[in-house]
Amino acid sequence: MDSSKRYSYNPTLHWNPQVEEYFINAYGAEHFDRISKALTRPSCYSCLRVNKLKSSSDAIIEKLKAILHETNYVVFVEGSGPYMVDYGDAPLGSQKEVIVSRKCAESVLRGAQVFVPGVLACSAHVEKGGIVSVSVAVEQPITDGGWSVGITRGTVLQGLESDPQYFERSGMYIGQGITTMSRAGIFRASEGIAVEMTNRVFKLPSLRDVLRGEIFLQNLPSIITAHVLVSNENIKERIYVSKAVARKNNRRLKNGPGRSNCVGGRVAKSKGFRPNSFDRVLLDAPCSALGLRPRLFAGEETIDSLRGHGTYQRRMFDQAVQLVRPGGVIVYSTCTINPGENEAVVRYALDTYNFLTLAPQNPRVGGPGLVGRSELFDGRYIEEWLTDEEAELVQRFDPSSSLDTIGFFIAKFNVGQKDKGIVC
Numbered sequence: 001m002d003s004s005k006r007y008s009y010n011p012t013l014h015w016n017p018q019v020e021e022y023f024i025n026a027y028g029a030e031h032f033d034r035i036s037k038a039l040t041r042p043s044c045y046s047c048l049r050v051n052k053l054k055s056s057s058d059a060i061i062e063k064l065k066a067i068l069h070e071t072n073y074v075v076f077v078e079g080s081g082p083y084m085v086d087y088g089d090a091p092l093g094s095q096k097e098v099i100v101s102r103k104c105a106e107s108v109l110r111g112a113q114v115f116v117p118g119v120l121a122c123s124a125h126v127e128k129g130g131i132v133s134v135s136v137a138v139e140q141p142i143t144d145g146g147w148s149v150g151i152t153r154g155t156v157l158q159g160l161e162s163d164p165q166y167f168e169r170s171g172m173y174i175g176q177g178i179t180t181m182s183r184a185g186i187f188r189a190s191e192g193i194a195v196e197m198t199n200r201v202f203k204l205p206s207l208r209d210v211l212r213g214e215i216f217l218q219n220l221p222s223i224i225t226a227h228v229l230v231s232n233e234n235i236k237e238r239i240y241v242s243k244a245v246a247r248k249n250n251r252r253l254k255n256g257p258g259r260s261n262c263v264g265g266r267v268a269k270s271k272g273f274r275p276n277s278f279d280r281v282l283l284d285a286p287c288s289a290l291g292l293r294p295r296l297f298a299g300e301e302t303i304d305s306l307r308g309h310g311t312y313q314r315r316m317f318d319q320a321v322q323l324v325r326p327g328g329v330i331v332y333s334t335c336t337i338n339p340g341e342n343e344a345v346v347r348y349a350l351d352t353y354n355f356l357t358l359a360p361q362n363p364r365v366g367g368p369g370l371v372g373r374s375e376l377f378d379g380r381y382i383e384e385w386l387t388d389e390e391a392e393l394v395q396r397f398d399p400s401s402s403l404d405t406i407g408f409f410i411a412k413f414n415v416g417q418k419d420k421g422i423v424c
Contacts, residue, residue, distance in 0.1 A: 007087040009201040010171035011040045011296055018303045025374055026339050034400035042109045042202055042294045043404045044079040047220045055214045081202030085175050087133050096123045098132045098195055102296045105136040105174055109294045111206035114195035119186050121155035126183040136172045137165050139297050147299050154187045175200040221397045221408035224365055228412055229282050229331045231362040276325035283320045285313045287334040287341050291407020293399055310340040314348050321353055330413040342409040343369050343385040355416035358393040366395030
């Protein structure tokens, strides 16, 4: 095997075969191939939301210039890649190496260091201060139809016979770094940095704990979603935010001050809300998250699980409709490329509730939605999507587009007089 091919970053994203067929039917083979490749790479832009209560955009830019010297600054903090990393000319299989988990690798690709819990295996005789190549162990198909990493944490690499994923890791190297502890120390420790990355495939600035409280890392589509929710309105409104945000804040309160900057407090369970309680609802629905980047494995999702996500989102939408008063707004968003959780949910909402209409969005940055329908597996899987006119009113962010964002979807609904009824 050519060492330049082995010691490179050229991953292949594994999908469940039926899911892959479904997406090829939705996007076309060539487009879906571009999406799959884009998902394995991080966005080269870090989008920052400024806390205007503590600072200003201009002040933040000046502070970041002092912290991150070789970066271009516009609205985004710009990174770059992929780069060819020089791993040296050691014979194949003789490189000093650290193998990390997929989740660890996805964080490293976004600019993080290699932390101890993410290390699965390490070459023998690695000492503190040694130079190591960092590779990724990704789930592989097994005989029962499932997936397995096949490497136990603590594995010592002493040649091919002790490396169960040697061939599978070809093209799965994410850079070089310097160990901060010995091999034995890495597996004795429970926390801390194991490898400080010095040469990366993607050069993205690590913004962990930078200007804490003044800036928040947030994907561009998420920021746009918030603007779409309140655009062109100056009235005071009550907004109900669903999904993990409320649960996360509750956990922070329960866990005490810590990193959340909370000063004590008690968590009270909500008794729920009466119908027509809110002017606006943001339904940031739990989803398959198949638009997040970088993603090095996607085989966990099946056709049935994708359908399950869509069913759950419909039920959440049913509740959101009850909460918004006539004349109000619902904004629905997901971070997935799955049409069954995006266009199909919009189709359900419009066909079920006569008083809902799609509304124009401001700002409009993403592209149009998908038009038509999908029918697969001898008619056992049928989805209805959008008309041409409806598709122009939603925003779909394609990870393979020049915007270089995550995959994301936004739909905005105006709520009319509810006495117009519900279609049964």
